Amino acid sequence: MFKELDPVLHSQLRLAIVSLLISLQEAEFTYLKEKTKATSGNLSVQLDKLKTEGYIEVNKTFRNNYPLTVCKITKKGIDAFDQYVKDLKAYINPS
Template sequence: MPELPELDPIIHGKLRLALLSLLSSVNEAEFSWLRQKTGSTDGNLGAHLLKLEEAGYVAVKKRFIARKPVTHYRMTERGRTALVGYVQALRQLLGDALES
C-alpha cells in the first residue's frame, strides 16, 4: 500500500480551509466580510483566524476608521504555499476518485 500523504492539521479544519480559500482570491479581507461569507460567529471566526496567524498563514492589519476598529487579513506566502500543498496532498489522497 502506498504511503498516504499527510494533510496539514492547521488547514484541515472546515472553517480554516474556507478562510484560506476566501483569502486566496483577494488581496485582503475585512473581518466582517469573512464573517458574512462563512456565516461564523465573531468568537469562532476570531479563534480560527488567530490559529492561522500563529501558523504564519495569514497576516493581520488593525486600524481605526472614524474611531471604529477595523481588522484586515491577508494570506501570506507561507499560507499560499501551505494551501497549495494541502490541495496537492488531498488530490493524491483521493487519487482516481477525482476522475469519476
C-alpha cells in the first residue's frame, strides 16, 4: 500500500523551490526565479502556498528602495521534504 505523496510538494515548481532552499541558508526571490525559470507571478503564488503551509519563511524588506524578498526553509519544510523523498523512493522501488 503506497503512502499518499505530500500534495504541497507534489508540484514541480514548489518541489524545485524547496530542493533549492534545502541546500542553502537562504535565497532571494530573484535567485529562485532564475534557477527555477518560473515567472514572477507563478513563483509568488507558490511561495505563498509554501509559506502558508509553514514549509518556508518569507521575509520582505527593501534594499536601495527596491523590494527584497528572502526565503528560508523551516524545520517543518525540511521534515516534509525528507518524508516526500522517502515516499517517492517507495513508489519507484517498492520492496
